Amino acid sequence: MSAALQVAGLGLRLEGIRLADIDLSVDRGECLVILGPNGAGKSVLLDAIAGFQRLSSGRLTLNGQDITALAPERRRIAFMFQDFALFPHLTVAENVRFGATVAGKRRAGEHDADVRTEKLMQRFGIAPLRARLPYFLSGGEKQRVALARAFATQPALLLLDEPSSALDARARDQLHEELRALLADTGVPMIYVTHDRSEALTLADRLAVMRNGRLVQQGRPDEVFERPANAFVAEFVGMETMLRGRARALGDGLAQVACGPFNIYARVGGALPVGEVIACVRPENIRLVPPSTAVADVNQFAATVEALLDRGPYLRVRLGLQGQRLIAFVPKHEPALRGLHAGDPAHAVIALEHVHLIEADAAD
Amino acid sequence: MSKADRAAAPSARPASAGRARLLFLAFWCCGGLLLVSIVAPLVALATLPSPADLLHVAARPEVRAAIALSLGAAGLTALLGAVLGFPLAYVLAHAKFPGKRAIEALIDIPLAVPHTVAGIALLVVYGRRGLFGEALNDAFGLKFWGTLAGIVVAMLFVSAPYAVNAARIGFEAVDPKLEKVARTLGAGPWTVLARITLPLAWRSLLTGATLTFARAISEVGAVIILAYYPMTAPIKIYELFLRYGLHEAASMALLVLIIALGLFIGLRYLAYGRELRSGSVR
Numbered sequence: 225m226s227a228a229l230q231v232a233g234l235g236l237r238l239e240g241i242r243l244a245d246i247d248l249s250v251d252r253g254e255c256l257v258i259l260g261p262n263g264a265g266k267s268v269l270l271d272a273i274a275g276f277q278r279l280s281s282g283r284l285t286l287n288g289q290d291i292t293a294l295a296p297e298r299r300r301i302a303f304m305f306q307d308f309a310l311f312p313h314l315t316v317a318e319n320v321r322f323g324a325t326v327a328g329k330r331r332a333g334e335h336d337a338d339v340r341t342e343k344l345m346q347r348f349g350i351a352p353l354r355a356r357l358p359y360f361l362s363g364g365e366k367q368r369v370a371l372a373r374a375f376a377t378q379p380a381l382l383l384l385d386e387p388s389s390a391l392d393a394r395a396r397d398q399l400h401e402e403l404r405a406l407l408a409d410t411g412v413p414m415i416y417v418t419h420d421r422s423e424a425l426t427l428a429d430r431l432a433v434m435r436n437g438r439l440v441q442q443g444r445p446d447e448v449f450e451r452p453a454n455a456f457v458a459e460f461v462g463m464e465t466m467l468r469g470r471a472r473a474l475g476d477g478l479a480q481v482a483c484g485p486f487n488i489y490a491r492v493g494g495a496l497p498v499g500e501v502i503a504c505v506r507p508e509n510i511r512l513v514p515p516s517t518a519v520a521d522v523n524q525f526a527a528t529v530e531a532l533l534d535r536g537p538y539l540r541v542r543l544g545l546q547g548q549r550l551i552a553f554v555p556k557h558e559p560a561l562r563g564l565h566a567g568d569p570a571h572a573v574i575a576l577e578h579v580h581l582i583e584a585d586a587a588d
Numbered sequence: 589m590s591k592a593d594r595a596a597a598p599s600a601r602p603a604s605a606g607r608a609r610l611l612f613l614a615f616w617c618c619g620g621l622l623l624v625s626i627v628a629p630l631v632a633l634a635t636l637p638s639p640a641d642l643l644h645v646a647a648r649p650e651v652r653a654a655i656a657l658s659l660g661a662a663g664l665t666a667l668l669g670a671v672l673g674f675p676l677a678y679v680l681a682h683a684k685f686p687g688k689r690a691i692e693a694l695i696d697i698p699l700a701v702p703h704t705v706a707g708i709a710l711l712v713v714y715g716r717r718g719l720f721g722e723a724l725n726d727a728f729g730l731k732f733w734g735t736l737a738g739i740v741v742a743m744l745f746v747s748a749p750y751a752v753n754a755a756r757i758g759f760e761a762v763d764p765k766l767e768k769v770a771r772t773l774g775a776g777p778w779t780v781l782a783r784i785t786l787p788l789a790w791r792s793l794l795t796g797a798t799l800t801f802a803r804a805i806s807e808v809g810a811v812i813i814l815a816y817y818p819m820t821a822p823i824k825i826y827e828l829f830l831r832y833g834l835h836e837a838a839s840m841a842l843l844v845l846i847i848a849l850g851l852f853i854g855l856r857y858l859a860y861g862r863e864l865r866s867g868s869v870r
Contacts, residue, residue, distance in 0.1 A: 322775075
């Protein structure tokens, strides 16, 4: 009885989207991020968990209670939307108190609710805004009001549907900090939906990648990012270098992948995929060294710089290698790379353990 | 921006500004003609009878009775339109079901039918030997021929689309996410309706009821076929015109205009008063 929310075999059909075989669980104090492209069914899944969709199969259990047939208002699952969905005709204080006022007759302790509302408004720093209407709030303020309103109902679970997409970079960082702090303070588990992989890395205790109404991989974020299960996940989590080839075991956990004119070597933890494989390397794991400096016996490739993009703290370098393409992120202050230009030769070095092999025909 | 550009900026207008002005000028001419064609008859009507004429016509009991009947019947129609039409509007705004388009089209049919045609059709159903007419008369003694009930069903037929459409637009304008979020905060469907949907849609509802009322009070064609008697105000005006001529009819017409306009403006103010005062009406 550890998981707070347990979703088992969830399936449903709507026009245009179909969810199937969704199994997931979220523990107390944990944030599960569901990552996927637009149209993957992420929002529909949240809707289903909140109780707005009729399931064609599956069961939802929240803190040991079967909630599959419960109406949304009885689930104790709070929802935070992209645009925060504050009630425009109610002031900040009335928004935060909404849950308490509608529950007033059902649950006792009106006074407790008032105290709780007040505390939450202090906690989120919105007490001075109490008399304002949402129209007059900034994006960051709206987000804090929405959080206070959600927590005022003492939810057992918080669902967040891309809440950062309406925020600027600063407010987004604040939201992320706030959510991590809330997880630590309250233990209320969260499910956070996004299509942004950097956000997923920032927030996720566990990560589920969704595609076409199915969860295609779940795990710790570093696991999913380092060891994607298939080509779709690899691409979506930013494995920018993906080289096709034939794998051959060399013994001692070593594998050789023949990619036409060159070989790339990998250290394989588990079973070696056989036949056609895709060798994936994260861009931050490709190191560039000046040509003619030999630093490694294997996996050093004489490539040509094709394009450079300035990404602020680092450069994104596209390299051509015998018709294949490698992508490397290079810290700007790497001394060996001063004055790198498109057309220059450069050597790419990849550590054995940073090459991840996927079966080329792995179902994705 | 170069120095020369900056110096020129305040005085120089892009050439397109002049052409845009021409467009607006041309459109103002068209629109102005329309405005004149609306305002001129009203002003002419308003200046024809003297205040004494107004008082004189207002003192006549059959004129008062006709105006009271019109107001009462139109008020009843607006109420019925709200009670029966708003729920339908809510369903149309919130639910997806097969045949929804057909129902939406059906609602608009009265707008496209000549109202004498509507009157005849209503007579077939509500007349003495009509489907509803006979049954309701047998069951409750409710007659639609030459009665208030007849006037109201005729008014409702022609004005219900306004109630349903205005309310549907109002309900649709309420962000479904607000209703969802309210549910997750513990509010049941009825509470959400009362606390979120209605407070956000009430202006459209009031507008719908107002338009229904306005359309009902101005109806002649359908009403005259079901109930020439008792006379509503528009029919009474017509009768005065036929019997006593323009002057008599114009006096009562102005009286009705003042009352109807007063009510209409009052209701508009109720709906949009705060914005009107602060000058930010949508």
